[in-house]
Amino acid sequence: AQSVTQLDSQVPVFEEAPVELRCNYSSSVSVYLFWYVQYPNQGLQLLLKYLSGSTLVKGINGFEAEFNKSQTSFHLRKPSVHISDTAEYFCAVIERSNFGNEKLTFGTGTRLTIIP
Amino acid sequence: GAVVSQHPSRVICKSGTSVKIECRSLDFQATTMFWYRQFPKQSLMLMATSNEGSKATYEQGVEKDKFLINHASLTLSTLTVTSAHPEDSSFYICSARPVTGNYGYTFGSGTRLTVV
Numbered sequence: 001a002q003s004v005t006q007l008d009s010q011v012p013v014f015e016e017a018p019v020e021l022r023c024n025y026s027s028s029v030s031v032y033l034f035w036y037v038q039y040p041n042q043g044l045q046l047l048l049k050y051l052s053g054s055t056l057v058k059g060i061n062g063f064e065a066e067f068n069k070s071q072t073s074f075h076l077r078k079p080s081v082h083i084s085d086t087a088e089y090f091c092a093v094i095e096r097s098n099f100g101n102e103k104l105t106f107g108t109g110t111r112l113t114i115i116p
Numbered sequence: 117g118a119v120v121s122q123h124p125s126r127v128i129c130k131s132g133t134s135v136k137i138e139c140r141s142l143d144f145q146a147t148t149m150f151w152y153r154q155f156p157k158q159s160l161m162l163m164a165t166s167n168e169g170s171k172a173t174y175e176q177g178v179e180k181d182k183f184l185i186n187h188a189s190l191t192l193s194t195l196t197v198t199s200a201h202p203e204d205s206s207f208y209i210c211s212a213r214p215v216t217g218n219y220g221y222t223f224g225s226g227t228r229l230t231v232v
Contacts, residue, residue, distance in 0.1 A: 043122070043209050043223035090159065091194055103150065106159045
């Protein structure tokens with residue numbers, strides 16, 4: 001079963017509008033959750049992470065996410081988007097590999113496109 | 117903050133030759149480094165986990181003889197694509213996890229490999 005699911009492959013949003021990118025995780029994995037952003041032909045940049053504590057996590061660039069255990073979700077939000085937010089966004093979770101190592105497993109990604 | 121340098125950013129090689137990609141942690145020590153492969157418009161797929169001073173552990177379906185990984189020091193891991201073929205063309209990204217710290221996975225900027 002997929003450890004982390006991103007329900008939307010593409011999300012178009014008008015500039016200055018709010019946005020929510022959805023992520024659901026399998027209840028069988030750990031609850032160490034991450035959101036990363038990837039700009040074209042670049043590596044990944046950490047937006048925010050949830051390890052424990054407050055369920056509302058604030059990250060960089062005005063993004064925040066809320067860990068919801070009952071709904072097994074970790075949706076990413078921003079109240080007002082900017083053109084520069086156009087990028088690919090990945091939700092990720094810590095998993096244990098067959099060898100017992102910890103590894104970061106990614107969702108399929110959501111392409112956020114900001115419309116001027 | 118933690119920085120991971122990955123080189124080269126782009127490489128074009130002839131079919132049948134080998135290519136080496138370097139991943140360095142610049143300001144921290146990393147006992148564990150990860151190598152991912154990303155196809156166009158797709159997510160990151162973990163290829164192998166590299167541990168300093170020991171053999172890498174490969175994910176199912178990844179040919180260890182084709183993708184040679186060496187993690188000779190706490191700041192350097194290399195991925196060598198041997199006898200490259202056009203189907204090996206892809207975006208390769210490394211990630212490093214510090215010896216200490218709470219799951220601070222840092223990513224390199226990626227390498228675009230094109231085999232002609």
